[in-house]
Amino acid sequence: MAHSQAPKLADTKTTLGSLGPRIYMVAGGVGLVALAASVALGLAKADGLRHFGFSYLVSYAYFLGISLGALVFVALQHVTRSSWSVVIRRLPELMAANLVVLALLALPILLNLSHIYAWASGHVPAEQAALLAHKAPYLNKTFFTIRWVVYFVAWIWLAFYFWRKSLRQDETGEVKLTKQMENLSGFALVVFALTCSFAGMDLLMTLDFAWFSTMFGVYYFATGFVTFCAVLTLVTLALQSTGRLENIVSGEHLHDYGKLMFAFTFFWAYIAFSQYMLYWYANIPEETVWYLVRSQNGWGRVGVILIFFTWLAPFLGLISRFAKRSRKLLAVWAVWIVIAQWVNVYWLAMPVFSPDRVRLDLLDVTCFVGIGGIWLATLALLAGNRSLVPTQDPRLRDSLNFENA
Amino acid sequence: MSTPDRTGVLYGLLAEFDDATELVAAVRKVRDAGYLKWDVHTPFPVHGMDDAMGIKGTQLPFFVLAGGLTGFALALLMQWWMNAVDYPFVISGKPLFGLPANIPVIFELTVLFSAFATFFGMWGLNGMPRLYHPLLTNERFRRATSDRFFIVIEAQDPRFDLPQTKQFLGSLGSGFVEEVHESAED
Numbered sequence: 001m002a003h004s005q006a007p008k009l010a011d012t013k014t015t016l017g018s019l020g021p022r023i024y025m026v027a028g029g030v031g032l033v034a035l036a037a038s039v040a041l042g043l044a045k046a047d048g049l050r051h052f053g054f055s056y057l058v059s060y061a062y063f064l065g066i067s068l069g070a071l072v073f074v075a076l077q078h079v080t081r082s083s084w085s086v087v088i089r090r091l092p093e094l095m096a097a098n099l100v101v102l103a104l105l106a107l108p109i110l111l112n113l114s115h116i117y118a119w120a121s122g123h124v125p126a127e128q129a130a131l132l133a134h135k136a137p138y139l140n141k142t143f144f145t146i147r148w149v150v151y152f153v154a155w156i157w158l159a160f161y162f163w164r165k166s167l168r169q170d171e172t173g174e175v176k177l178t179k180q181m182e183n184l185s186g187f188a189l190v191v192f193a194l195t196c197s198f199a200g201m202d203l204l205m206t207l208d209f210a211w212f213s214t215m216f217g218v219y220y221f222a223t224g225f226v227t228f229c230a231v232l233t234l235v236t237l238a239l240q241s242t243g244r245l246e247n248i249v250s251g252e253h254l255h256d257y258g259k260l261m262f263a264f265t266f267f268w269a270y271i272a273f274s275q276y277m278l279y280w281y282a283n284i285p286e287e288t289v290w291y292l293v294r295s296q297n298g299w300g301r302v303g304v305i306l307i308f309f310t311w312l313a314p315f316l317g318l319i320s321r322f323a324k325r326s327r328k329l330l331a332v333w334a335v336w337i338v339i340a341q342w343v344n345v346y347w348l349a350m351p352v353f354s355p356d357r358v359r360l361d362l363l364d365v366t367c368f369v370g371i372g373g374i375w376l377a378t379l380a381l382l383a384g385n386r387s388l389v390p391t392q393d394p395r396l397r398d399s400l401n402f403e404n405a
Numbered sequence: 406m407s408t409p410d411r412t413g414v415l416y417g418l419l420a421e422f423d424d425a426t427e428l429v430a431a432v433r434k435v436r437d438a439g440y441l442k443w444d445v446h447t448p449f450p451v452h453g454m455d456d457a458m459g460i461k462g463t464q465l466p467f468f469v470l471a472g473g474l475t476g477f478a479l480a481l482l483m484q485w486w487m488n489a490v491d492y493p494f495v496i497s498g499k500p501l502f503g504l505p506a507n508i509p510v511i512f513e514l515t516v517l518f519s520a521f522a523t524f525f526g527m528w529g530l531n532g533m534p535r536l537y538h539p540l541l542t543n544e545r546f547r548r549a550t551s552d553r554f555f556i557v558i559e560a561q562d563p564r565f566d567l568p569q570t571k572q573f574l575g576s577l578g579s580g581f582v583e584e585v586h587e588s589a590e591d
Binding site: 273276401403 | 452453462466470497498499505506508509
């Protein structure tokens with residue numbers, strides 16, 4: 001039979017084993033130290049933790065985007081009944097379940113609203129006061145907090161639903177669990193679309209509360225999803241370099257990772273440009289102000305860098321089939337996207353804090369390492385010593401045999 | 406054109422197989438025997454067939470790249486010439502040649518020309534359009550769309566030798582080897 005050399009799960013290691021505790025000890029330790037350092041650095045600035053708040057917000061929005069990307073990825077696999085992705089689906093399931101720790105990590109923002117957001121500070125320019133009064137029923141601390149509780153309840157419920165059902169299937173092998181997940185997945189996408197859009201707007205767009213954009217929710221999703229694709233690639237390749245998931249995750253699966261990174265790099269640029277072009281055309285001050293702040297005092301240069309660094313380079317780099325099937329090139333472009341998308345989020349938020357110059361601070365690094373370290377640590381903790389592959393999924397065999405046409 | 410000869414010029418040899426496993430094994434042997442002008446027909450895509458046949462990667466992506474770049478350049482030049490040269494007209498205070506306004510058209514033409522290159526490039530590489538094929542007159546070959554698998558070695562192949570190739574195909578486990586003629590009617 002043509003499938004006679006099909007790889008088997010027994011051929012490879014599918015659990016973290018002793019690597020798990022090592023990851024969460026090291027990453028967790030480094031993360032906690034970096035977060036403590038961030039708070040100390042923030043306090044030393046004596047600005048009521050405003051600088052800390054912005055640096056923290058950038059990396060928080062960034063990692064939240066990755067876990068949200070994972071959640072929508074899992075739901076998408078179920079809604080399309082995909083078989084190619086079954087062998088790697090546990091990894092995004094875990095990254096989505098990691099929203100639990102992101103709920104905790106939201107506290108420094110929720111407790112510091114008045115130092116980050118002008119609408120919460122009580123000090124707004126006189127000409128914007130009427131507008132803020134108009135938006136106050138939505139933009140107030142209480143409703144903001146309520147919304148974040150609602151978002152996280154919805155996300156964690158969905159993420160755990162998919163993760164727990166999948167884990168249970170490892171033990172029981174019941175096909176009906178797959179049916180249940182498929183049945184929820186369509187609804188999950190609707191819930192996701194609404195909550196992710198509003199969360200993106202709440203977190204980053206309301207920094208400029210006087211600004212309007214109907215594109216911003218998708219912009220945030222695009223950023224999160226392409227970053228997720230890159231992180232999924234890196235996690236898979238890292239696990240393979242330790243001898244885990246070898247052979248069962250083949251060049252064919254990696255080829256699809258490449259396609260996802262390629263497609264969503266372009267999707268991000270498409271959304272970013274669509275927003276820009278309409279405002280450039282209409283040229284109405286209350287719309288162009290957002291770009292005005294982000295095109296002056298060095299921020300414009302960051303914007304131009306984004307065009308080449310975040311869109312053009314990975315677009316050209318991943319265009320060929322060869323690049324998508326090469327482990328080395330995939331790893332290079334995944335790292336590239338991970339960095340480039342962070343710069344993108346930085347450019348979204350930081351000009352509000354520092355409109356007069358681009359100032360990359362040690363705080364930006366410590367917040368990234370802090371949140372990233374804790375995110376990685378809890379990911380390993382959630383993974384535990386359980387299988388990193390949904391062993392009893394009815395489509396696992398198809399996934400192991402998967403070939404691109 | 407003269408009336409079709411009932412035997413016609415020999416097109417090639419058709420070998421029938423009952424299942425995909427036998428087929429793939431036979432296909433590997435045909436490849437290793439060094440034949441160049443030959444093909445395989447199956448009712449459904451068989452995994453690993455390209456590899457078994459030793460088919461090299463397609464050139465199509467380069468056609469698509471060329472098509473895309475053509476569309477890109479054409480759209481850019483067209484808009485520059487129309488808006489800034491041939492009929493300069495200031496609209497809502499924008500520059501005569503303003504890149505943001507041109508990008509949607511550039512994007513669309515890049516996609517359109519890439520799609521054309523893909524579609525017509527695929528035709529060209531597959532020798533289409535082709536309204537007639539000698540295999541279509543073969544009764545047995547009709548089952549290629551339901552439950553039989555076929556290997557065809559063309560008479561034009563440099564290694565083709567009627568008795569020898571016939572014997573070779575028979576040795577691969579084919580239950581039935583048949584001559585196919587150009588414009589022949591059974």
